[in-house]
Amino acid sequence: MANNSNKNKLFAAHCHGYGILPNGELFDMNSIKTRRNNNISIFGASGAGKTRSFVIPNILSAVNSYIVSDPKGNLYTRYADLMRKNGYKVIHIDLIRPECSDRYNPLCYVHNSDDACKLATQIVNLGYGGVMNSKDPFWDRAAELLLKSLIGLVMENCYEVLSSINSISELLTKIDFEDEDTFALNNSELNKIFVRHAARYQRMFENSWAYDQYLKFKATPPRTLACIIITIQAMLGPFASKGLKSMTSGFNTIDFKTIGQEKTIVFLGISDTDRSKDLLANIFYSQAMNELCNYADYECKDSRLPVPVRFILDDFGTNCRIHGFENMISNIRSRDISATLILQSEAQLKQGYGESSHTIIDNCDTIVYMGGNDVETARMISERCNQPLQKILNMPIGTNWIFRRGEQPKHSETVDLSAYRIMEKGYREKTG
Incomplete structure (x- = not known):
């Protein structure tokens, strides 16, 4: 049961810029002072209290900017107005009901050929479910060439x-498939679009980078071309829905740089049962992290964001597969960016990130375990706290283990701070 002491903890976190752990303990988020990163891995079975003891209290402490995955859409419904009252800019990217969402167009963040290459690689990688086609990487490379050329057309303002x-x-429908033997890319409408664009672009600027990628793709054998085109169409199929077409077209209502400039909270509504829109969610996470890192590196004093940004990523092992995240997480601390990864088990993380899962955990200076039935996760915790495996598997419900680099492990009761909130001008009020 939450009490006045717990209410005061939430208020202290707000006043001093602290983070809150599931045992109710506050921790200093000044990574320069503590010499620890603020990355946190939280493991716990469904119903262990990960949202109520960590996600909600840390959002309501109103300390940083936040990008929060919202698997059911409940966080936005309950807390959007409250965060506005606390002076926050609220952005809602709703993949559950995209017709109600703010606008997000991934192509607005393609500024140069490097960005085009990165987005093409993401689509191919994540389109295969988060793993490359290891049996025949030729298909991956050919698919990337085609996507680079098509994205390049947008980048070059065709x-x-x-x-x-x-x-x-x-654009991929502008190729006629009569049969595999008569398939001819040279006679297609897509080829004519590229030829016209290359001629116009050369007159105004220089050789078209998009056309160069297209020519490389054209060298692919005809039968392979047809299969690659159909595969990419299947990957991009969800974007054809009426809601996503409206949400991802035209200009953005979100500028990632401003998240690091003023207090902002982004709720990303992503269904935990419908996986069809995971590709767009993962592109969003990747672009947000890349744009914030670039902004910090090239436009901010000491390469640190004016307002620190925390990614709170629920269901991280399944619907938060950020391309290249194992490299990002080791470098974001210096920019005042941190990530909280919420998982049910270590196996879930391995499923999404393979052997890179160890790198990801190793770059979290705080690990929280809130109980579960996965033996491998329990074994990892058993080794960290030097306790018998059976004791970890049978730990009482409502308790947790917390590991902070440089400190002894702590076994504590889980504290629910979700019943309290910080109001504007520092007032505290119970929500009931």
Whole structure:
């Protein structure tokens, strides 16, 4: 039961810029002072209290900017107005009901050929479910070449192509497949679009980078070309829905740089049962982290964001597969960016990130275990706290183990601070 002492902890976190752990303990988030990163891995079975003891209290402490995965959409519904009252800019990217969402167009963040290559690689990688086609990497490379060329058309402002992922998918329909033997890319409408664009672009600027990638793709054998095109169309299929077409077309209502400039909370609504929109969610996370890192590196004093940004990523092992995250997490501390990864088990993390899962955990200076039935996760915790495996598997419900680099492990009761909130001007009020 929450009490006045717990209420005061939440208020102290707000006043002093502290983070809150599930045992109610506050920790200093000044990573320069503590010489620890603020990355946190939280392991716990469904119903262990991960949201109520960590996610909600840390959001309501109103300390940093936040990018929060919201698997059921409940966090936005309950706390958006409250965060506005606390002076926050609230952004809602709703993949559950995209027709109600703020606008997010991934192509608005393609500024150069490097960004085009990165986005193409993400789509191919994540389109295969988070792993590359290891049996025949040739297919991956060919698919990336085609996507680079199509994204390049948008980047180079080809007037025949709209700035949306769905318009890229529609370009692939401008190829006629009579049968595998008569398939001829040279006679297609897509080829004519590229030829016209290359001629116009050369007159105004220089050789078209998009056309160069297209020529490389054209060297692929005809039968392989047809299979690759169909595969990419399947990957981009969800973008054809009416809601996503509207949400991902035209200009953004979100600028990632401003998240590091002023207190902002982004709720990303992503269904925990419908996996069809995971690709867009993962592109969003990747672009957000890349844009914030670039902003810190090139435009901010000491390469640190004016307002620190915390990614709170629920269901991280399944619907938060950020491409290249194992490299990002080891470098984001210096920019005042941190990530909280919420998982049910270590196996869930391995499923999403393979052998890189160890790198990800090793770059979290705080690990929280809130109980569960996965033996491998329990074994990892058993070794860390030097306790018998059976004791970890049978730990009482409502308790947790917390490991902080440089400190002894702590076994504590889980504290629910979700019943309290910080109001504007520092007032504390119970929500009931």
